[in-house]
Amino acid sequence: MAEMKMPRVMIAAPGSGSGKTMITCGLLELLRRAGRPISFKCGPDYIDPMFHRFVLNIPSRNLDTFFTAPDRTRSLMGKACMKEGADLAVIEGVMGYYDGLGGVSVRGSSYELSVQTGTPVILVVNGRGMSLSIAALIRGFMDMYPDQMIRGVILNRVSKGVCERLTPIIEEKLGIAVIGYVPETEVICFPSRHLGLMMPEEIVSLREQIQKFASLLEETLDIRKLKTIAEAAEPLNWKEDxxxxxxxxxxxxxxxxxxxxxxxxxxxxxxxxxxxxxxxxxxxxxxxxxxxxxxxxxxxxxxxxxxxxxxxxxxxxxxxxxxxxxxxxxxxxxxxxxxxxxxxxxxxxxxxxxxxxxxxxxxxxxxxxxxxxxxxxxxxxxxxxxxxxxxxxxxxxxxxxxxxxxxxxxxxxxxxxxxxxxxxxxxxxxxxxxxxxxxxxxxxxxxxxxxxxxxxxxxxxxxxx
Structure with a gap:
């Protein structure tokens, strides 16, 4: 049995379009400034791992529970972390947290990967047009399956005031941490096709955007809370096949x-x-x-x-x-x-x-x-x-x-x-x-x-x- 202590979190969301890719990139840039993060993408998507490697200069891999059994999935994750000398791993989820095979199964979902790897989840919620209903939405995701790994939330597209009013309600009623908020911003805008095809000048422009966005997140998110959640993850273990x-x-x-x-x-x-x-x-x-x-x-x-x-x-x-x-x-x-x-x-x-x-x-x-x-x-x-x-x-x-x-x-x-x-x-x-x-x-x-x-x-x- 192989075992390693690896701080890790997954950035997941209720659905596509919630902002998890943008926020994942900003967080990775913040973590890169002070450490050696590694990223993983849930599922078979080539795009985000390439983006992380070529634009952020951060090693990135895929983890896919449809393709691999739990021990092999954990083995791939652990060996990649060791190979890169990473001090914190960030998994970007796919689609909605529970969305898996055929749209009717959790197989291959972010949820299944978080459970199989014991990875705490930070849920990114698009709060535009909501206030207290945000807490009800989060509660629904937490109640879906008893072994869900949701430990924190980031409120996207809300103001500082909304976040300050909702934080004590969410933390007291739901028992999870509010990492912070992300306001409406035009600091960063990903083109619809942002993988692998970029010219060098485009990569430079995107790096600059992400750096500005990371600086914004530094002001609106409590990275210490996120790291505390990541460090609380159980040791990653697997049996070598x-x-x-x-x-x-x-x-x-x-x-x-x-x-x-x-x-x-x-x-x-x-x-x-x-x-x-x-x-x-x-x-x-x-x-x-x-x-x-x-x-x-x-x-x-x-x-x-x-x-x-x-x-x-x-x-x-x-x-x-x-x-x-x-x-x-x-x-x-x-x-x-x-x-x-x-x-x-x-x-x-x-x-x-x-x-x-x-x-x-x-x-x-x-x-x-x-x-x-x-x-x-x-x-x-x-x-x-x-x-x-x-x-x-x-x-x-x-x-x-x-x-x-x-x-x-x-x-x-x-x-x-x-x-x-x-x-x-x-x-x-x-x-x-x-x-x-x-x-x-x-x-x-x-x-x-x-x-x-x-x-x-x-x-x-x-x-x-």
Whole structure:
């Protein structure tokens, strides 16, 4: 049994739009000024962890109770805190505190994560247009489940006077701490698309906004109260999975060089995926389909993630030498896992955000087309109908999808099932050692995926196709 004392809090809310992302960023900046915070995002969202890493310069990971069992979730959290030498962890919740799978279950919710990790919760309540009703709203959340972890509240979009009048009522009647308030402010304004695609000057502007907002929070929040709640968290403990240790020992030897697409067009990766590949002996070699002329030399395999290729259609299309380099490598048998945006890039043609079609790599038959709406959103479970680079026929893998584009390619080697529904569909295109589709994979959900992928890459590097 591993155990560590790690002060931690979750910033959650009654629903989306309550201000938890903005307040989380301001708090992280405040904590960064005096310590070494680490952040986590509840759920499969790539955006906020990237934002924390690139704009705030704070290490950030995902924690997802749909993907991982409680011990593995705590293990991932604890090991990340140790690796980064963090002195306080902040988890940003997802949607409403109790909102989970299918909108009717707490599985995968902020609540489930807070309970499984023993993390005290600070509830951010949008108090605009309310006064005493705020206390009733909080009471409802506290009464929903007896093991809820709500220990404090931040009143958003209220005045100092409202906060001062409500604080003794909330603290006496509900038994939780009022950390403070956040007034209506124009100090900070996040663009609707604030992840990974920012130019350097945009990052500088956002950093300045967050710094100003953090200074505002320094005046309106009692950070000592928040830290007291964080420090009261029980020690984080977990049992090390003996199969995980055994898998690493059995993974084989020999250096792997995995080419990972990383630029403004392709930037969606779970950091834990890359770390697990490194544990399996892989050297991660980044390359840019936007600007590099060709793939790096001596690669054992390719891993290409999602992002925003639709915003860079012309530049991606005009980089003919990179397209040829990727096409020749994959046609020559190099293992390639391509998710979402990279799947679009590998088509014969892709429609960009302005409705123009551009020739792409040509490995996937058909076109990637804009639909103007969410095509699929949320968790699914895939079952392979044939052997692939991720494992044998019959292997089941939990995944997540979020995309506004679709494909005219009708081939699919996996059956997908949306949990709690009867909805099923086919997905994932396979040819030779290419496996490409809209789903995003999380290797920690089933390590067999990464092990089979690494084995395929090692066999390719050794000349065994």
């Amino acid at each position: 003996p199969m995980h240790v055994q898998r690493l020992e059995d993974a084989g030897s020999g250096k792997l060089r995995i080419g990972v697409a990383m630029d403004a067009a392709f930037c969606f990766y779970y950091e834990d995926n890359l770390d697990f590949l490194r544990e399996l002996g892989a050297e991660i070699v980044y390359f840019s389909p936007l600007t590099d002329a060709a793939l790096p030399e001596n690669l054992s395999g390719l891993y290409m993630g999602g992002g925003y290729p639709e915003l860079h259609g012309e530049q991606l299309s005009q980089n003919a030498s990179m397209k040829q380099s990727i096409r020749e490598a994959v046609e020559g048998g190099m293992p390639c896992l391509a998710e979402c945006g990279a799947f679009m890039y590998l088509h014969e043609a892709m429609e960009d955000a302005d409705g123009r079609f551009w020739p792409m790599v040509g490995l996937v038959p058909g076109k990637a087309v804009k639909k103007g709406r969410l095509v699929r959103f949320g968790y699914a479970v895939l079952t392979s109908e044939t052997d692939t680079i991720l494992g044998p026929k019959g292997l089941q893998m939990p995944v997540h999808e979020f995309h506004y584009w679709d494909t005219t390619c009708e081939e699919g080697c996996f059956e997908a099932h949306k949990p709690l529904t009867e909805r099923r569909w086919h997905c994932m295109y396979q040819k030779k050692q290419l496996l490409a589709g809209f789903p995003h994979f999380y290797f920690q959900a089933d390590e067999e995926m990464a092990l089979h992928y690494a084995e395929a890459c090692r066999n390719y590097a050794d000349g065994y196709l």
